[in-house]
Amino acid sequence: MENEILLYNLGYNIRLLRKSKKMTIDALAEHAGVSSKYLQGIEVGNRNISVKRLNKIARALETTPESLLTIKSSNLENRDDKLLNTYEKLKKVESNKLDIISNLIDDINKLSSSENNKKRP
Missing domain, CATH: 1.10.260.40 (lambda repressor-like DNA-binding domains)
Structure with a gap:
């Protein structure tokens, strides 16, 4: 990586x-x-x-x-800088906790997607 x-x-x-x-x-x-x-x-x-x-x-x-x-x-653009910093943090996380983090990200993306769909007429 x-x-x-x-x-x-x-x-x-x-x-x-x-x-x-x-x-x-x-x-x-x-x-x-x-x-x-x-x-x-x-x-x-x-x-x-x-x-x-x-x-x-x-x-x-x-x-x-x-x-x-x-x-x-x-x-680096601010977003990319944040992504790189997050990646560095994730490298130190135990693998069983990575699954939890991945599920949280999925949930956040689903919430964000449903909020965006509600805003559309």
């Missing part, structure tokens, strides 16, 4: 820098010599990336691979 968090943060940093430079995924993909679909997978944290491709993307964004790998909590 730690690798997934690293990939998510890498993708988030790439997306953040790309958008700050007002680049589209297609434009960045072309400059980096990768496909748009591959780059999109990286940005959402679903694709692994080689050092060679990371270097190409960093050069296309006029930065270094190190800066793309740096995880800064200020870069």
Whole structure:
């Protein structure tokens, strides 16, 4: 799971820098010599990336691979920051208690869903 968090943060940093430079995924993909679909997978944290491709993307964004790998909590959206913190807490919980927590989350989602349905005309 730690690798997934690293990939998510890498993708988030790439997306953040790309958008700050007002680049589209297609434009960045072309400059980096990768496909748009591959780059999109990286940005959402679903694709692994080689050092060679990371270097190409960093050069296309006029930065270094190190800066793309740096995880800064200020870069994380508030929701994502909360999710990462919750994940860290859950890693320490005994497995039998995880079932209880999972059931609570399901119940909360059901309540939220039913409340949203009541608000609709």
